[in-house]
Amino acid sequence: MKGVSVIGVGMIPFGKYPDTNIADLGWPAVKAAIKDANIDPKRIDAVYSGTARGGAMVGQRIMGRVGLAGLPIINVENACSSSSGALAQGVIAIASGAYDVVLVIGVEKLTKFGGGTLPLDEDDWEVRLGLSMPALYAMRAQRYMHDYGVSADKIAGVSVKNRANGALNPDAQMQKEVTVAEVLASRMIADPFTLLQCCPTGDGAAAIILASDKVARQFRSDPIGVRASHLTSGKFMAGFRDMTSPEITVRGAKETFEEAGLGPEDIDVAEVHDAFSIAELLYYEAFGFCPRGEGAALLESGATKIGGRIPINPSGGLLAKGHPVGATGAAQVVEIVRQLRGEAGPRQVEGARIGLSHATGGGISGFDHGACSIHIFQR
Amino acid sequence: MTVDVKEKPALLCGDAVDVDANGHAHLIGGLCVDCGNRTFPRAPVCCVCMSEKIAPAPMPRAGTLYAFSTVHVAAKKWHKPMCVGYVDLPNGARVFTHLQGDIAIGDNVEVAIGTVGEDENGPIATFVFRRSAP
Numbered sequence: 401m402k403g404v405s406v407i408g409v410g411m412i413p414f415g416k417y418p419d420t421n422i423a424d425l426g427w428p429a430v431k432a433a434i435k436d437a438n439i440d441p442k443r444i445d446a447v448y449s450g451t452a453r454g455g456a457m458v459g460q461r462i463m464g465r466v467g468l469a470g471l472p473i474i475n476v477e478n479a480c481s482s483s484s485g486a487l488a489q490g491v492i493a494i495a496s497g498a499y500d501v502v503l504v505i506g507v508e509k510l511t512k513f514g515g516g517t518l519p520l521d522e523d524d525w526e527v528r529l530g531l532s533m534p535a536l537y538a539m540r541a542q543r544y545m546h547d548y549g550v551s552a553d554k555i556a557g558v559s560v561k562n563r564a565n566g567a568l569n570p571d572a573q574m575q576k577e578v579t580v581a582e583v584l585a586s587r588m589i590a591d592p593f594t595l596l597q598c599c600p601t602g603d604g605a606a607a608i609i610l611a612s613d614k615v616a617r618q619f620r621s622d623p624i625g626v627r628a629s630h631l632t633s634g635k636f637m638a639g640f641r642d643m644t645s646p647e648i649t650v651r652g653a654k655e656t657f658e659e660a661g662l663g664p665e666d667i668d669v670a671e672v673h674d675a676f677s678i679a680e681l682l683y684y685e686a687f688g689f690c691p692r693g694e695g696a697a698l699l700e701s702g703a704t705k706i707g708g709r710i711p712i713n714p715s716g717g718l719l720a721k722g723h724p725v726g727a728t729g730a731a732q733v734v735e736i737v738r739q740l741r742g743e744a745g746p747r748q749v750e751g752a753r754i755g756l757s758h759a760t761g762g763g764i765s766g767f768d769h770g771a772c773s774i775h776i777f778q779r
Numbered sequence: 780m781t782v783d784v785k786e787k788p789a790l791l792c793g794d795a796v797d798v799d800a801n802g803h804a805h806l807i808g809g810l811c812v813d814c815g816n817r818t819f820p821r822a823p824v825c826c827v828c829m830s831e832k833i834a835p836a837p838m839p840r841a842g843t844l845y846a847f848s849t850v851h852v853a854a855k856k857w858h859k860p861m862c863v864g865y866v867d868l869p870n871g872a873r874v875f876t877h878l879q880g881d882i883a884i885g886d887n888v889e890v891a892i893g894t895v896g897e898d899e900n901g902p903i904a905t906f907v908f909r910r911s912a913p
Contacts, residue, residue, distance in 0.1 A: 517852060525820055526875040529791065529905065530853065530895070535863050538848035546846075546884045591849040636826055638818045639871040643846055765875070 402495035405616040405623030406777065408437025408609035409734040414573040414722035417603045418511040422454045426462035426507040426605045433503070433607035439619045444609070445499035446472040448490045450483030450506045451726035453513075462505060477726075480673065480761025481631070482506065483606065484729025484773035488631040490610050500612045506730030507605040515601060518725065526765040533763050534598055534676065538590035540643045541678035545592065547644055547693070552592040554696040556583040558677040559596050561705055562713050566720025568706075568747040571731075573602045573722030597677035597719070604724035606731035624737050627754070628660035628776040634767035641768060648772040649686040649760055656774040662754065664688035667710060667776075669739050669749040670756040671732035674717040680704075683758065684712070711749045714739060729759035729773060740779040754778045791905035794835075795820045796892065803840065804890045804906055808872060810836035819872040841889045841911055842868040847878055856903060857896040866908050877907045887911040 410432025417425060426449075434441050449459025459473040478485035483506025490502040513519055517534055520527040541555060560580055566572035578596055586595040616623035632655070634648040641647060657663055664687050672687070674680040681695030689710050690698040698704060704712040715721045715735035718728060736755035738744045755777050762770025790796060797805050809821030813830035819838055824831050847864025850857075862878040866888055877895045882888065893907035 516854075529875055530850075530857055530861065530863055530877060531875055532850070532853055534852065535848050535850045538850070539846040539864060542848055542884065543846040587851075589850075589852045591851075638826065639873050640845075640867055641873070643865075 403613035404491050404494045404626040404629075405611055405613055406608055406626065406733065406737050407611045407616050407620045407623050408433040408439065409607070409737045410436055411571055411606035411731050411734045412604060413571045414602050414604035414724060414727070414731070416511050417509070420603070422451070422458055422507055422509045423461040423465050425509060425603055426458070426505055427465040429507070429605040429607040430462060430466060430503065430505060433609050437609040437619050439501065439609060441468050443501045444468065444471065444503045445501050446474070446493060447503045447505065448474050448476055448486035450476040450478070450486035450504070450729065451508055452477055452479050452482045453510070454508055454726060458507060459505060462507065478762070478771040480675070480725050480728055481759045481771035481773045482726035482729065484732070484757065484759040484775065485631050485771060487608060487729060487733065487775065488629050488773050491626055491629040494610055494612050500615045502610045504608040504610065504730060505605070506607075506727035508724035508726040509603045510601045510724055511603050520763055524764050527763070531763065532590070534590040534593055536763050537676035537678055538593050540682065541592050541676070544644045544678060544682070548696075550696045553580055553584060554700065555592065555677045555681065556580050556594070556597060557696070557699050558674060558680045559583045559719055561699065562674060562680070562717040562719040563596070565706060565714050565747055566716025568745070569716050569721060572716040572720050573600055574716065574720040593676055599675050599718040599723035602722040602724050604722060604727040604731065606727050606734050608730055608733050622741060622779070624740050625778045626775065627662065627778045628656045628774070630656040630659060630775070631771070631773040633771055634769050636766045638766050644682065645692065646682055646686055646760070647768045649683060649758065652772045652774050653687045656776060660776045662776060666754055667756050668752040668754050669711050669714060669736065670758065671713055671715060671717065671735050672758045673728075673760045674713055674719050675723060675761065677719065680712060680717065687756070687758075706747055706749055714744065714747045714749055725761070729757065732757035732759060733775065733777070736777050740777060790892070791903050796890070796906040797837070798892065804892050805840060806838040806874065806890055806906060807835050808838045809833040817870055817872060819868075819874055838872060839868045839870055841887060842866040842874070842908070844878070844882055844884055844886045844888050844908070845873065846884060847882060856898040861895060877905065878909070879907050880909045882910055
């Protein structure tokens with residue numbers, strides 16, 4: 401999009417860091433991205449930092465640690481799309497001509513809440529009455545199973561694939577492969593989801609350095625172009641909505657493909673928002689990687705494995721890499737950039753040239769989701 | 780278990796439900812006096828025309844279960860497993876609700892008052908939906 405490239409990425413392995421504060425989760429990812437970009441950090445013009453539950457001034461706290469404050473720092477909260485939303489703002493800022501180099505950060509520390517489901521805002525009507533993220537996605541799964549005659553073990557296959565990918569990713573929180581039987585035998589959380597069909601609670605940080613095409617090659621010979629950068633909010637619908645077809649992602653995907661002048665058939669690799677097993681199947685369909693109702697069949701065909709027609713979540717996705725909410729969007733971009741550069745090691749998607757990242761979330765009454773940000777990159 | 784409605788306990792859902800002289804629960808939504816839009820729950824402003832003239836309006840008592848899940852992990856205050864779902868009412872509103880008794884997607888369900896948990900103030904009561912009597 402309008403001459404913006406990614407020149408550096410970095411992240412810390414996702415996991416549980418209960419004794420590390422959020423600033424100290426964040427700066428190693430920033431330092432890694434700076435090193436990866438081969439850039440003098442004084443060239444950074446502005447910082448967009450995303451966190452959902454990290455509190456105030458997180459960007460300043462991180463940048464202060466490494467002595468890089470005193471420049472514009474913008475903190476972004478947009479639930480699971482916090483750092484992908486920060487990325488979208490960074491892209492706009494460079495495309496506008498305001499800046500040449502922008503640092504994007506995503507960071508989250510969920511272990512501070514202890515275990516259990518992600519705490520939501522009780523000010524929200526449905527949350528006050530008992531809605532949780534597992535319950536919301538579980539209702540989608542139940543309706544999907546009802547409408548398309550798909551059995552629970554087929555949905556559980558998403559966890560098997562993504563845990564296998566995570567076992568190949570040293571940055572993934574979950575490093576062990578699992579079988580369908582193990583997934584189904586794990587503790588019931590919200591029917592049909594067992595524990596292994598829910599993304600784990602964890603902490604993490606990821607960083608991205610964007611540059612205008614005018615300066616990008618001063619730092620790296622292989623900038624990864626931003627072909628499309630999209631951010632939208634859900635539509636408020638007090639009445640009927642089809643829970644098997646996420647309105648916000650269907651619309652976001654269509655608009656993102658239009659912006660890029662591409663279609664689903666052009667995507668070589670994608671990181672999509674698999675917060676729960678069913679989500680990945682719904683997003684296969686929302687992006688047009690397969691027709692409505694055929695997500696489980698696409699998974700079962702092996703097309704979405706590494707080496708398949710359209711590998712999805714080679715990093716392990718949220719289910720295996722982990723989902724420190726505000727860090728997720730940036731970490732997806734770390735994976736896509738590594739894939740497009742051919743740096744993904746044993747989980748490399750051969751010949752990947754065009755990649756897509758998708759982070760969506762925010763459980764609030766009347767919305768399919770609160771926010772959704774989609775990006776397409778090209779080497 | 781059914782709450783004795785004569786005691787008029789404080790409900791989790793506030794004034795979003797009313798109980799008539801026959802002991803029947805009624806959800807109370809909002810009707811925009813200016814554009815006719817109906818919502819549940821009632822909000823102070825219309826999401827269609829931004830009017831602030833929103834009248835309380837009783838909702839249909841019965842609807843169709845769109846989706847549900849039996850939830851085993853949730854905050855301590857809820858009775859578990861707890862069953863929650865979305866009910867579509869014939870006036871177009873969709874209601875997130877606790878569900879009680881045997882149910883399946885597509886069932887006709889009817890509103891009642893029920894206890895769904897317990898906290899430091901005692902039982903937590905709110906509207907619930909149950910399968911309609913055949």
